[in-house]
Amino acid sequence: MPASPIRKLVPFAEAAKARGTSIYHLNIGQPDINTPEVMLDAIRSYDEKVVAYSHSAGLLTYRQKIVKYYKALNLDIGTDDIIVSAGASEAILFAVNSCLDAGDELIVPEPFYANYNGFSISAGVKVVPVTAHIETGFALPAIEDFELLINEKTKGIMICNPSNPTGYVYSREELEILSQIVQKHDLFLFVDEVYREFCYDGREHVSVLSLPGLEENVVVFDSISKRYSACGARIGYMISKNQEVISTAMKFAQARLSPPGFGQVAASACMEVPASYLENVLNEYDQRRRVLVEELRKIPGVICPEPGGAFYAFVQLPIENAEHFCRWLLEDFSHEGSTVMLAPGSGFYSTPGSGRNQVRIAYVLNVDDLKRAVAILAAGLERYTELQVETA
Ligand SMILES: Cc1ncc(COP(=O)(O)O)c(C=O)c1O
Structure with missing residues (x-):
């Protein structure tokens, strides 16, 4: 590691x-x-007699709230498309382990969130970088640069939008280019959207979930860590419309039994944050x-x-x-x-x-x-x- x-x-x-x-x-x-007071209050007023495990995919009531969050963004996500995890970190681990075998390759524009390396290495997966350059503000590398790297071992492309570490926000056109590549080569497109609310100067965040025809390819990661300044609650989730991906990831989710209980209490209160x-x-x-x-x-x-x-x-x-x-x-x-x-x-x-x-x-x-x-x-x-x- x-x-x-x-x-x-x-x-x-x-x-x-x-x-x-x-x-x-x-x-x-x-x-x-x-952290928003309503989230802290929800923890303070916790009145269950037992701090129990939840459903391995996360509390249904919390997943229903996530569905509502996406509905407000005009995105049609179902409770069965979501697995709640210990931060986006665990969701990324689940997804990489579920979608790639040891020896498979994952193309990631670099510089990238460094832990993608660790998560991939722990799954025996090889990260293949495609370099973005400071001169272009770290925009998406050219389509040809991706094509050059794709071979029979390539199983997916992973991006972070907006990007940690560069702050780059991918445009709709760039996401459409990625959409073409993954459809052409039948790859997964993993998109880390934990900073999705953090876009400045009127830049629009385009969720990859809104692109048509990618239902089988896309896995999205999200988290309450940054959005609600709640890193220690350890709540994130993965979303995919691909039910094979979800049912495989559920095996990992069941092996670790349940996402954090108190964290889900705090996360469930997010919807009430003004x-x-x-x-x-x-x-x-x-x-x-x-x-x-x-x-x-x-x-x-x-x-x-x-x-x-x-x-x-x-x-x-x-x-x-x-x-x-x-x-x-x-x-x-x-x-x-x-x-x-x-x-x-x-x-x-x-x-x-x-x-x-x-x-x-x-x-x-x-x-x-x-x-x-x-x-x-x-x-x-x-x-x-x-x-x-x-x-x-
Ligand atoms: C891009 C990105 N993805 C995932 C994570 C992990 O977030 P979480 O706290 O939800 O595990 C971070 C944390 O810094 C991050 O920057």
């Missing part, structure tokens, strides 16, 4: 904290936004996004494409080895008692050597902290470059 690039610098961060250095965490997608909650959350992230991009672009040599969704930016720094730099920031640098923690970019690629001068930045801090963190990053880059010159 590869180490998570998001977490592997944690020991250096812990050591820095032990030395008294405070750290601005831009490395992990843990929102700082309060629309204003998400509007405020989106405004907050949008403001942070603008500040982050503006401040980063002031730093000489930094390239920051505009992220259209999620809450990440994938950024090129004027250095050679971002992993070394990120570690140095934690081990050897502080600015007025503080430093920043970033996720090195190379861990989001599977092509060796790619992303070496890139980092992922999560804008999960308030605007003031974010400005301060970018100022520290700028000071760190300046000092690091001086040191490189001195040692050269």
